[in-house]
Amino acid sequence: MRRICVPLRALYASAMPELPRPWSRAWRYLLAAAVGVAAWCAMTAVVLSGPLTATQQDVVGAVLVFDLVVGAVTLALLPLRRRHPLAVACLTSAACAVSVTSMGPAALAVASLATRRRRVPIAAAVFLAGSLMSEFVYQPRFLFTEVSGVGAAGGVVLGGAFFAAAAATGYYVAARRDLLDSLHERALTAEREQALTATVAREAERNRIAREMHDVLAHRISMVALHAGALTYREDLDRAQTVETAQTIQENARLALAELREVLGVLRAGDPADTSAGSPTLSQLPALLADAREAGSEVRLDSGGLLAHRFPETLSRTAFRIVQEALTNARRHAPGEPVAVRLTGAAGGVLEVEVRNPLCEQVNAAAPGVGLLGLAERAELAGGTFAHGPRPDGSFVVTARLPWQS
Numbered sequence: 001m002r003r004i005c006v007p008l009r010a011l012y013a014s015a016m017p018e019l020p021r022p023w024s025r026a027w028r029y030l031l032a033a034a035v036g037v038a039a040w041c042a043m044t045a046v047v048l049s050g051p052l053t054a055t056q057q058d059v060v061g062a063v064l065v066f067d068l069v070v071g072a073v074t075l076a077l078l079p080l081r082r083r084h085p086l087a088v089a090c091l092t093s094a095a096c097a098v099s100v101t102s103m104g105p106a107a108l109a110v111a112s113l114a115t116r117r118r119r120v121p122i123a124a125a126v127f128l129a130g131s132l133m134s135e136f137v138y139q140p141r142f143l144f145t146e147v148s149g150v151g152a153a154g155g156v157v158l159g160g161a162f163f164a165a166a167a168a169t170g171y172y173v174a175a176r177r178d179l180l181d182s183l184h185e186r187a188l189t190a191e192r193e194q195a196l197t198a199t200v201a202r203e204a205e206r207n208r209i210a211r212e213m214h215d216v217l218a219h220r221i222s223m224v225a226l227h228a229g230a231l232t233y234r235e236d237l238d239r240a241q242t243v244e245t246a247q248t249i250q251e252n253a254r255l256a257l258a259e260l261r262e263v264l265g266v267l268r269a270g271d272p273a274d275t276s277a278g279s280p281t282l283s284q285l286p287a288l289l290a291d292a293r294e295a296g297s298e299v300r301l302d303s304g305g306l307l308a309h310r311f312p313e314t315l316s317r318t319a320f321r322i323v324q325e326a327l328t329n330a331r332r333h334a335p336g337e338p339v340a341v342r343l344t345g346a347a348g349g350v351l352e353v354e355v356r357n358p359l360c361e362q363v364n365a366a367a368p369g370v371g372l373l374g375l376a377e378r379a380e381l382a383g384g385t386f387a388h389g390p391r392p393d394g395s396f397v398v399t400a401r402l403p404w405q406s
Contacts, residue, residue: 135156
């Protein structure tokens with residue numbers, strides 16, 4: 001679980017919005033200033049290239065200085081664009097009417113506004129009004145440029161293209177951020193689904209291992225408990241009978257440890273998918289019934305010669321576990337009662353396993369375990385059905401129908 005949570009925390013941290021680093025802010029301001037200065041230099045070259053009187057030169061010089069001052073003011077407004085994006089974009093756009101140096105700061109402010117998709121048309125209207133005023137009023141009066149309809153219209157169009165480029169850049173940045181956010185969200189969702197899948201798989205594997213451990217130990221431990229109980233309560237056993245019972249207890253305990261060691265060995269090998277490896281099959285059913293008879297149970301087998309068939313491994317293992325658990329339950333809840341085991345079916349159809357024993361009134365109310373639930377799961381995983389319960393004739397019947405592929 002720790003290996004899953006650590007990447008999750010790292011992924012959440014990577015998805016958190018990061019504040020721009022100092023250089024990330026500085027290069028934007030430097031670029032805005034460079035664009036503004038370049039525009040100022042271009043305008044200065046154009047204005048000073050024409051014939052001007054001494055008075056006009058003084059006015060133009062003052063206007064150019066004023067242009068730089070306004071550009072510096074708009075550049076100083078840029079740090080406020082994150083808190084007041086619309087106000088800064090409108091102010092810098094309006095300043096472009098009297099200051100070409102403000103073009104750089106205005107472009108950055110408009111792009112920042114566009115990344116938030118907030119009222120960009122308002123800033124566009126302000127910029128358009130400023131362009132019209134600059135081309136038709138400000139420049140002819142203070143920079144002494146000649147006014148022509150085509151030239152003024154071209155200047156307005158050029159300014160509109162500049163504004164559109166800045167807005168498009170902002171929209172692109174916003175779209176890229178949304179894409180990155182969606183990718184982060186997908187990564188988080190995939191990580192959460194992976195953690196959930198791992199949890200579900202782990203729980204399913206735990207249940208399967210617990211079922212396998214139960215099947216391995218329940219039969220052997222019940223045999224040990226039965227014979228140990230006989231040694232405790234029966235005082236008429238002679239020395240030979242006591243030794244024989246003790247040997248039976250020892251043998252079942254040894255077999256239980258051996259089977260447990262097999263399962264644990266597979267788990268230690270790191271491949272829990274093979275916990276069923278080495279599990280007994282129907283070929284060992286006669287030995288299982290012999291152990292039950294030695295324990296004092298009367299067990300009858302009606303297989304109709306089916307045990308001579310070669311069963312698929314999963315089918316054979318499942319059928320054996322069903323008989324084993326049914327015998328264990330019969331010995332626990334109806335001790336001393338006869339048990340009938342019947343196998344019917346044919347290859348290509350189904351194998352029906354039925355275990356029947358009379359109900360015992362004295363222990364019928366004993367608390368049930370989880371063995372029958374485990375058998376139902378086994379039968380379901382094998383593609384079959386499982387049923388159990390008392391019958392009107394006073395018997396308890398466990399029935400499983402398992403597909404038998406030829």
